[in-house]
Amino acid sequence: MNKYRLFAPGPTPVADEIALEMAGPIIHHRTKEFEKIVAEVRDGLKWLFQTKQEVMLLASSGTGAMESAIINTLNAGDQVIVVDGGKFGERWWKLAQAHGIKPEIIKVPWGEAVDPKEIETRLQTGKYRAVFVQASESSTGVYHPIREIAALTKGREDVLCVVDAISALGAVNLPMDEWGIDMLIAGSQKALSLPPGLAFIALSSKAWKFAESSKLPKFYFDLKRELKNIQTNQSAFTPAISLVIGLRKALEMMREEGLEQLFARHDRLARATREGMKALGLKIYAKVPVNSLTAVQVPEGMDAQKIYKILQDKFNMTIAGGQDAAKGKIFRIAHLGWFDDLDMVTVVGAVELALAELGHKFELGSGVGAVLKVLREKH
Numbered sequence: 001m002n003k004y005r006l007f008a009p010g011p012t013p014v015a016d017e018i019a020l021e022m023a024g025p026i027i028h029h030r031t032k033e034f035e036k037i038v039a040e041v042r043d044g045l046k047w048l049f050q051t052k053q054e055v056m057l058l059a060s061s062g063t064g065a066m067e068s069a070i071i072n073t074l075n076a077g078d079q080v081i082v083v084d085g086g087k088f089g090e091r092w093w094k095l096a097q098a099h100g101i102k103p104e105i106i107k108v109p110w111g112e113a114v115d116p117k118e119i120e121t122r123l124q125t126g127k128y129r130a131v132f133v134q135a136s137e138s139s140t141g142v143y144h145p146i147r148e149i150a151a152l153t154k155g156r157e158d159v160l161c162v163v164d165a166i167s168a169l170g171a172v173n174l175p176m177d178e179w180g181i182d183m184l185i186a187g188s189q190k191a192l193s194l195p196p197g198l199a200f201i202a203l204s205s206k207a208w209k210f211a212e213s214s215k216l217p218k219f220y221f222d223l224k225r226e227l228k229n230i231q232t233n234q235s236a237f238t239p240a241i242s243l244v245i246g247l248r249k250a251l252e253m254m255r256e257e258g259l260e261q262l263f264a265r266h267d268r269l270a271r272a273t274r275e276g277m278k279a280l281g282l283k284i285y286a287k288v289p290v291n292s293l294t295a296v297q298v299p300e301g302m303d304a305q306k307i308y309k310i311l312q313d314k315f316n317m318t319i320a321g322g323q324d325a326a327k328g329k330i331f332r333i334a335h336l337g338w339f340d341d342l343d344m345v346t347v348v349g350a351v352e353l354a355l356a357e358l359g360h361k362f363e364l365g366s367g368v369g370a371v372l373k374v375l376r377e378k379h
C-alpha cells in the first residue's frame with residue numbers, strides 16, 4: 001500500500017478543507033447565496049493580486065486567461081516582445097501568432113532568466129505594444145525579474161506588461177499595482193490548491209484603455225463584458241460554481257495565513273528542497289530559481305526520467321520530468337500551494353531512495369538531513 005502523493009507543478013494537491021467545501025450540493029448561480037460567495041471571492045482576489053482592480057474569473061484552464069489577455073487588448077499586426085525561456089514562454093508567442101500578432105522573441109537559454117536590458121533596448125525602438133513574460137517559467141523553475149520588467153513599461157502609456165503568474169501567484173510576491181503590472185494571470189490548480197478549471201486575470205487602467213481599441217474577435221473571453229458582470233457579483237455564463245465555492249475557502253485559508261507568511265513558507269520549502277538536492281550531489285537547474293518549484297539537474301549519464309518513473313511506480317508519487325530540451329536531464333519538484341515543511345522531508349527522502357536504486361553514490365539521509373537543517377530555523 002502506498003498513499004498517493006502529488007508533487008507536480010500543477011495540478012497540485014487540493015487542501016482537505018477545500019475538497020470538503022466543494023463536496024456540498026450544487027447551488028444555482030443566479031441566487032443571493034451565490035452572489036454573496038462571489039462578493040467574498042472578489043474581495044479575496046484583490047487582496048491576493050494586491051490590486052484595486054477587479055479580478056475576473058474564467059471557467060477555463062490557465063491558457064484561456066492567457067488568450068483573453070491577447071484578444072482583449074491587441075489588434076492584428078501589432079508587434080509585441082515575448083520572453084521565451086521555456087515551454088510557457090513559447091506558449092505566449094504561439095498564442096500571439098494565432099491571432100495575427102507579430103512577436104519579437106527574446107530567446108533565453110533554458111534555465112536562465114531574461115536580462116531586462118534585452119527588453120529595454122527593444123522598447124526604445126517604440127515599435128512594441130506589449131511585453132509578455134512568465135513570473136515562474138514552470139518548465140525550467142526560473143523566476144524572471146518581473147519588478148524590473150514592469151518598471152520599464154510603467155511610465156509608458158503605449159506598452160503593456162503582461163505577466164503569466166499561473167505558477168507564481170500565491171507563492172511569490174507580485175504586487176500588481178505597486179510594480180505596475182498591466183495584466184496579471186493566475187490559475188486555480190497551482191498555488192491556490194484548487195482543482196483545475198478556473199483562470200484569473202486582472203487588468204490595470206492602462207490595459208483597460210487598450211481594450212477600448214482592441215478589435216480582435218472575442219466572444220466567450222470578452223473581458224469588458226465579464227467586468228460588468230463581476231461588478232454585480234455575476235458572470236456572463238454559468239460559472240464553475242463548485243470551484244468558486246472552493247476558491248472562497250482557499251482565499252480564506254490564505255488570508256488566515258497572511259501574505260507575508262505565505263511567501264515565507266514558500267521560500268522556506270524552496271530552500272529546503274534546493275539544499276536537500278545539493279546535499280545529494282545534484283544541481284539546481286535554474287540560475288535564478290523560483291520559490292514555487294525546483295528543477296533538479298541529474299549528473300551526466302543518469303536519466304532523470306528514471307527517477308520520475310521509480311517515484312511513480314514504486315511510491316505512487318507524482319513529480320514532473322523535463323520537457324523538450326530538458327527531457328531526461330531534469331526532474332521537477334513542486335512546493336506551491338498546499339505543502340508544508342514535512343512534505344519536503346517526504347519528497348527528498350523518496351528521491352534519495354530512487355537515487356540509491358539507480359546506483360548514485362551519496363550518503364543515504366544526507367538530503368533529508370539538509371532539509372531538516374533548513375526547517376530547523378522555524379521550529
Ligand SMILES: *Cc1c(COP(=O)(O)O)cnc(C)c1O
Binds near residue numbers: 137164187
Ligand atoms: C500551468 C501553467 C500554465 C497554464 O497551463 P494550463 O494547462 O492551461 O492551465 C501557464 N503558464 C505557466 C507558467 C504554468 O505553469
